[in-house]
Amino acid sequence: MDKAMTASLIDLRESRSDMPSTRSLGALTDPEAFHSPVDVTALSNDVSLAMLQDMVRIRLAEQKLAANKRDRVIGGPVHLGVGQEAIAVGVSSALRPTDRVFGAHRSHSHLLALGADLRRFFAEVLGRDTGLSRGMGGSQHLWDQPSGFYGSVPIVAGTVPLAVGAGLAAKMQQSGDVAVAYFGDGACEEGVVHESLNLARTLDAPVIFVVENNLFASHMHISLRQPLESTARFAVANDVPYAVVDGNNVAAVAAAAAELTGNARVGGGPRFIEAVTYRWYGHVDWREDIDVGVNRSQDDVQNWRLRDPVQRLFGGMLAAGHCSPDRLEQITEELGSIVDAAWELALQDPYPGNAALMDRVFAGGDQ
Amino acid sequence: MTGPLQEHSYSTAIRSGFEYLLDNHAEVFVIGQGLWSPWYVGDTMTDFDKKYGVDRIIDTPVSEAACTGAAVGAALAGMRPIVVHPRMDFMLYAMDAIVNQAAKWSHMVGGQASPGLTVRGIINRGGEQGAQHSQALHAWFAHVPGLRVVMPATVADARDLLIAAVLSPDPVMFIDDRWLYAQTDALPAPGPVNLAHQCPRVIRAGGDVTLAGSGHATLLASQAADELERQGISAEVVDLRVLNPFDATVVVESVRRTGRLVVVDSGWSNAGFAAEVIARVSEQLDPGVLRSRPIRVTLPDAPAPGTIVLERRYYPTAETVVAAVTRSLEAPAPV
Numbered sequence: 061m062d063k064a065m066t067a068s069l070i071d072l073r074e075s076r077s078d079m080p081s082t083r084s085l086g087a088l089t090d091p092e093a094f095h096s097p098v099d100v101t102a103l104s105n106d107v108s109l110a111m112l113q114d115m116v117r118i119r120l121a122e123q124k125l126a127a128n129k130r131d132r133v134i135g136g137p138v139h140l141g142v143g144q145e146a147i148a149v150g151v152s153s154a155l156r157p158t159d160r161v162f163g164a165h166r167s168h169s170h171l172l173a174l175g176a177d178l179r180r181f182f183a184e185v186l187g188r189d190t191g192l193s194r195g196m197g198g199s200q201h202l203w204d205q206p207s208g209f210y211g212s213v214p215i216v217a218g219t220v221p222l223a224v225g226a227g228l229a230a231k232m233q234q235s236g237d238v239a240v241a242y243f244g245d246g247a248c249e250e251g252v253v254h255e256s257l258n259l260a261r262t263l264d265a266p267v268i269f270v271v272e273n274n275l276f277a278s279h280m281h282i283s284l285r286q287p288l289e290s291t292a293r294f295a296v297a298n299d300v301p302y303a304v305v306d307g308n309n310v311a312a313v314a315a316a317a318a319e320l321t322g323n324a325r326v327g328g329g330p331r332f333i334e335a336v337t338y339r340w341y342g343h344v345d346w347r348e349d350i351d352v353g354v355n356r357s358q359d360d361v362q363n364w365r366l367r368d369p370v371q372r373l374f375g376g377m378l379a380a381g382h383c384s385p386d387r388l389e390q391i392t393e394e395l396g397s398i399v400d401a402a403w404e405l406a407l408q409d410p411y412p413g414n415a416a417l418m419d420r421v422f423a424g425g426d427q
Numbered sequence: 428m429t430g431p432l433q434e435h436s437y438s439t440a441i442r443s444g445f446e447y448l449l450d451n452h453a454e455v456f457v458i459g460q461g462l463w464s465p466w467y468v469g470d471t472m473t474d475f476d477k478k479y480g481v482d483r484i485i486d487t488p489v490s491e492a493a494c495t496g497a498a499v500g501a502a503l504a505g506m507r508p509i510v511v512h513p514r515m516d517f518m519l520y521a522m523d524a525i526v527n528q529a530a531k532w533s534h535m536v537g538g539q540a541s542p543g544l545t546v547r548g549i550i551n552r553g554g555e556q557g558a559q560h561s562q563a564l565h566a567w568f569a570h571v572p573g574l575r576v577v578m579p580a581t582v583a584d585a586r587d588l589l590i591a592a593v594l595s596p597d598p599v600m601f602i603d604d605r606w607l608y609a610q611t612d613a614l615p616a617p618g619p620v621n622l623a624h625q626c627p628r629v630i631r632a633g634g635d636v637t638l639a640g641s642g643h644a645t646l647l648a649s650q651a652a653d654e655l656e657r658q659g660i661s662a663e664v665v666d667l668r669v670l671n672p673f674d675a676t677v678v679v680e681s682v683r684r685t686g687r688l689v690v691v692d693s694g695w696s697n698a699g700f701a702a703e704v705i706a707r708v709s710e711q712l713d714p715g716v717l718r719s720r721p722i723r724v725t726l727p728d729a730p731a732p733g734t735i736v737l738e739r740r741y742y743p744t745a746e747t748v749v750a751a752v753t754r755s756l757e758a759p760a761p762v
Contacts, residue, residue: 160503160504162500194537196536196537197535221500230504233505259487421572424596
């Protein structure tokens with residue numbers, strides 16, 4: 061049996077200077093580890109089913125984008141997180157619509173896991189007026205504030221300090237809301253991330269820093285960019301309580317998110333989750349990026365696909381008797397139709413009118 | 428507005444603007460370095476930490492980028508933050524938050540949200556502080572669509588443009604200048620001000636030449652106009668006040684009447700704001716209306732020197748402006 065399975069899937073500790081885990085992620089970065097089914101005993105049937113459906117819906121939506129980018133129906137770049145779905149779905153299970161979630165260039169899952177409308181998401185990627193950002197932003201500038209998604213931008217780490225401020229606002233407003241900053245291991249190399257951790261801790265801002273450590277920043281493996289592979293060391297450096305989790309185990313992510321978000325809501329200040337994962341496609345668009353000078357092999361990709369968050373959750377649900385063996389196929393077919401229908405509608409939607417170019421520069425009336 | 432007038436300096440007028448906003452708008456808070464110290468912001472915020480508490484007047488770690496970004500995020504979440512940078516020079520660490528995030532947010536999200544924060548950048552120079560304690564960068568920020576830029580020159584505007592900036596739903600950069608802090612005037616009680624209605628203003632009528640400027644340059648223009656009046660020359664002074672979006676109508680109409688233009692600016696010459704003023708006038712007036720070439724009075728294109736003898740050569744004075752007007756009046760009309 062997989063030794064790594066007996067290792068703690070959740071590492072929830074108050075930060076201390078003798079933390080060994082922040083020097084290495086251990087088996088979490090071993091492509092051949094963590095293939096076993098998710099332990100769903102902490103999840104009810106309904107919750108595990110909803111999580112499965114969310115992950116499948118997100119995956120099918122992104123695969124729809126991949127195909128249409130390949131076929132040149134989509135013009136702008138799409139940065140896909142296929143394989144990483146469990147992080148957004150797990151974190152979102154601890155969130156509510158009044159929370160303040162910020163993302164980056166690979167944020168389709170962060171948005172969709174909050175319940176954003178699929179057709180309006182597709183329309184945005186296609187630049188249509190019915191899109192979530194009225195066609196003005198595309199894949200990289202998404203918005204759905206009513207669902208809690210305050211925005212995503214492609215400047216790496218650009219929204220991290222914004223999340224700190226939105227969290228500070230929640231504290232001032234005494235609302236019990238939290239802010240969430242989703243970013244990657246590459247973003248951890250931006251100075252503003254370190255400023256933001258320090259600032260959030262100093263001001264006790266209720267912000268959850270969620271690092272999706274997928275071991276790559278564009279074409280470069282983390283071992284070429286940082287001396288150590290665990291980004292949780294930055295939480296330790298700033299006295300921010302943290303968890304390091306298997307990002308492809310939706311139950312583990314959900315449990316960590318529930319605990320840390322719960323702390324933050326009642327005045328505990330910032331928290332940090334490092335979720336280890338892997339993207340199946342390359343940095344941008346639909347190719348796997350095996351042969352473009354990237355330190356990534358076909359074996360690696362195939363092994364990481366065996367750590368599929370969807371298959372592992374389904375396996376756990378079967379083992380626990382939450383559903384029948386054909387359920388995943390059923391879900392995939394149903395959601396496939398829904399995704400297809402949303403795409404077809406979005407394709408017919410109108411573009412913004414010419415006035416949109418100048419009318420939206422200022423909110424307060426032009427002179 | 429009725430009621431008794433109150434004496435203010437430019438700096439206490441800023442303080443009065445903060446007070447009005449903090450007293451009347453619970454969602455206003457202030458964040459920045461040096462807010463609890465008597466050094467960094469002069470007397471523009473004295474004792475605010477005691478009056479409003481340190482949770483609302485937040486003196487921060489040395490993190491311009493994160494603090495400005497936090498203000499953007501807090502604004503998106505319904506607050507009205509004012510982020511204070513004691514020097515524009517150090518504010519440059521926050522360029523991404525200002526230019527990429529705040530200025531563009533509304534447009535990028537289809538007009539559905541706008542971070543209505545105010546970024547206060549103070550121009551603080553001279554006294555042999557040197558190049559990195561000196562810059563007036565209003566031209567850079569005025570260039571950015573989506574970022575409103577105001578630069579008060581008068582005591583009244585020091586207060587009222589701050590109020591307008593904070594009440595605006597748009598991101599606004601408010602640029603004040605330590606060299607103006609000693610100016611005094613009597614002001615009526617403060618009230619709400621609509622930024623969208625503010626634009627350049629003639630602050631002194633005249634017929635022989637138009638002097639245009641913003642911030643401290645407006646003061647130089649006014650001082651020059653005093654001297655010119657003693658020489659029998661009538662200079663009209665236009666205070667630009669709002670640099671983005673820039674409505675040049677008042678300047679154009681003034682030059683249409685006077686036929687001569689001298690633009691005074693606190694920044695450098697190349698690609699500076701004086702260039703924009705002259706460009707607008709050139710675009711909107713028929714050839715021949717100008718009776719002599721437009722003239723710019725700016726800093727030379729060099730970083731600020733650290734030694735007093737070169738500082739005296741570096742910074743324009745009222746005399747520099749008077750000399751420019753003299754050249755403008757002596758120059759023959761273009762053929």
